[in-house]
Amino acid sequence: MNLAPPQHEPQESVDLFAASRGLWRLLWRRQLVWRRLLGPAAALGGFTLLSWLVLANAPNDNAFYGWVVVFYFLMVMPLFCLNVCGAMIREEAAANTLCFFTTRPLKRSEIFLMFYFGHMVWLQIVFLIQTLLLFGIGILVGRDVLGFLPIFLVCQFFGLMSWGALCAMLGMLHARYVVLGLVYGLVVEVGIANIPTNLKYLSLSHHLRTLLVQHDGVNQVFGNTLSAEGWGWSLVGLGAGTILFLIAGAALFTWRELINAPAER
Amino acid sequence: MSATDAIIHAQDLSRWYGIVMGLNNIDLHIPPGLTGLVGPNGAGKSTLIRIITGQIRPSSGELTVFNERPWNNPRLLRQIGYCPEDEAMPDDLTPLLWLESLGLISGISAGKVGPRCRDLLHRVKLAEEHWPKTIGQYSKGMRQRVKLAQALLHTPRLLVLDEPMNGLDPMGRQEMQQILKQLSDEGVSILISSHILPELEALCSHVVILNWGRVMASGSQTELRTLLPQMLDGKTGGANRGPSRYFLRSDAPQRLVQVLFAEGLLDGFHMEEDGLMAVHLSDPQSFHDRLPALLAAHGIALFEMRSQDCSLQDIFNRITQ
Numbered sequence: 001m002n003l004a005p006p007q008h009e010p011q012e013s014v015d016l017f018a019a020s021r022g023l024w025r026l027l028w029r030r031q032l033v034w035r036r037l038l039g040p041a042a043a044l045g046g047f048t049l050l051s052w053l054v055l056a057n058a059p060n061d062n063a064f065y066g067w068v069v070v071f072y073f074l075m076v077m078p079l080f081c082l083n084v085c086g087a088m089i090r091e092e093a094a095a096n097t098l099c100f101f102t103t104r105p106l107k108r109s110e111i112f113l114m115f116y117f118g119h120m121v122w123l124q125i126v127f128l129i130q131t132l133l134l135f136g137i138g139i140l141v142g143r144d145v146l147g148f149l150p151i152f153l154v155c156q157f158f159g160l161m162s163w164g165a166l167c168a169m170l171g172m173l174h175a176r177y178v179v180l181g182l183v184y185g186l187v188v189e190v191g192i193a194n195i196p197t198n199l200k201y202l203s204l205s206h207h208l209r210t211l212l213v214q215h216d217g218v219n220q221v222f223g224n225t226l227s228a229e230g231w232g233w234s235l236v237g238l239g240a241g242t243i244l245f246l247i248a249g250a251a252l253f254t255w256r257e258l259i260n261a262p263a264e265r
Numbered sequence: 266m267s268a269t270d271a272i273i274h275a276q277d278l279s280r281w282y283g284i285v286m287g288l289n290n291i292d293l294h295i296p297p298g299l300t301g302l303v304g305p306n307g308a309g310k311s312t313l314i315r316i317i318t319g320q321i322r323p324s325s326g327e328l329t330v331f332n333e334r335p336w337n338n339p340r341l342l343r344q345i346g347y348c349p350e351d352e353a354m355p356d357d358l359t360p361l362l363w364l365e366s367l368g369l370i371s372g373i374s375a376g377k378v379g380p381r382c383r384d385l386l387h388r389v390k391l392a393e394e395h396w397p398k399t400i401g402q403y404s405k406g407m408r409q410r411v412k413l414a415q416a417l418l419h420t421p422r423l424l425v426l427d428e429p430m431n432g433l434d435p436m437g438r439q440e441m442q443q444i445l446k447q448l449s450d451e452g453v454s455i456l457i458s459s460h461i462l463p464e465l466e467a468l469c470s471h472v473v474i475l476n477w478g479r480v481m482a483s484g485s486q487t488e489l490r491t492l493l494p495q496m497l498d499g500k501t502g503g504a505n506r507g508p509s510r511y512f513l514r515s516d517a518p519q520r521l522v523q524v525l526f527a528e529g530l531l532d533g534f535h536m537e538e539d540g541l542m543a544v545h546l547s548d549p550q551s552f553h554d555r556l557p558a559l560l561a562a563h564g565i566a567l568f569e570m571r572s573q574d575c576s577l578q579d580i581f582n583r584i585t586q
Contacts, residue, residue: 103318103346105339
């Protein structure tokens with residue numbers, strides 16, 4: 001048995017990339033536990049089945065594009081992000097395991113960002129699997145959709161980043177982040193996004209649709225008004241939204257204690 | 266202990282959870298070494314520990330550790346190791362995987378983190394045969410050891426332990442005491458909250474007693490024992506004059522009892538073996554003042570005199586009652 005004093009000398013500052021690797025190992029192992037896999041598996045399976053039922057009887061490719069844009073990008077994706085990113089820190093607080101992170105030599109904003117990027121890698125993997133299933137169904141039912149795949153993947157990447165950042169911020173804002181997210185979604189992403197004023201640029205869904213209509217097939221379904229705006233500004237909009245939501249979320253986590261102490265309860 | 270020697274300073278420190286009081290305007294100086302934090306449930310121990318470890322902020326007043334505020338302060342948190350009371354740990358992971366991940370998060374390089382974690386698991390005396398099991402399969406005592414190991418990961422100068430003896434069998438407690446003493450000998454300051462007072466008594470040089478969010482007493486065990494009568498005087502308006510139950514060993518125990526009864530100093534007594542008797546005094550202050558003269562006047566030799574109620578438990582009971 002080694003009872004000698006520890007030889008390890010702590011570093012002056014924590015390498016955030018290495019620290020993220022540590023957090024990623026914890027998240028990865030935890031997500032791959034059977035009972036935790038059931039939720040995403042059920043969601044993937046349910047969406048795939050639903051997609052097959054809708055697309056199998058669709059008369060043309062337009063049904064596929066409409067389904068993908070409205071249901072996949074503007075409903076499934078934000079709700080999934082709300083479930084994963086909204087809960088990412090509150091779940092630790094509820095389980096009384098947040099103290100194992102907040103007592104490490106890291107700023108709270110760094111912890112928040114590490115959690116966000118850790119969960120974002122997980123989300124990107126889950127949605128890549130979903131993409132394979134979705135396009136697999138599209139091909140299976142005889143639709144010519146492969147040309148849509150590149151722009152779909154770009155939109156999915158930026159969509160997840162921005163929806164995830166928004167939901168992570170909402171999770172920091174209030175314990176009832178799901179209700180908050182649904183209200184925000186209805187007011188901003190459904191309501192304001194469809195009102196023809198400059199306020200629509202505040203919604204992520206507007207920028208996502210603008211990116212998606214750069215594909216001709218989607219453009220036929222949703223019209224030319226969106227495509228005329230150009231994809232550059234939409235990418236900037238999504239990127240700026242992501243950064244702003246992350247800054248707000250990190251600031252909230254730096255300000256809020258989020259402990260699950262009996263006295264606080 | 267002077268305030269300048271202290272590693273933890275609290276001044277006018279209060280913490281409220283809505284309308285619930287956690288800490289109420291406390292002043293506190295905790296010196297280096299082993300310090301016990303004692304108090305009944307709801308006394309404010311965990312609140313104080315959470316402020317020290319930077320998990321929560323004071324509502325008012327100030328607390329510093331190594332002259333720095335803990336909240337959101339990585340430079341200070343690098344010097345503090347924290348072992349929470351809560352049982353919550355990731356049950357699906359092996360201790361090595363969990364510790365290595367936390368080690369990476371703490372800034373230990375990938376090359377060093379594995380040997381460091383194995384070293385720590387040895388150090389907390391978790392048998393190697395249990396390492397491949399997941400934490401969920403562990404007993405309470407084994408979980409305590411893993412929690413202690415994670416607190417030691419980044420070689421802290423101050424180790425804060427919230428009820429670390431919980432769930433340990435007597436042998437486990439002894440081993441834990443050994444580990445803590447060894448860490449203390451290596452220069453690690455330890456703040457340990459526990460309700461198992463006899464073990465704190467054996468372990469800690471300094472004790473802080475909390476009740477109702479206030480510091481009821483703070484000092485070395487010797488200081489507390491010495492100051493107890495004055496503290497209780499302040500609390501009871503002078504009615505309580507310190508320990509009233511003693512063990513006395515003399516060459517003439519029966520005569521000593523007769524003398525003490527005759528002088529009105531004794532409420533009762535019980536003969537033990539080998540000339541030892543347990544006495545209950547009616548007037549402790551008068552007993553202390555007059556005993557030497559009485560012994561001399563009656564030619565009684567007193568070999569031993571010790572209080573029955575000066576254990577840490579007794580001090581705690583008397584201060585918090």
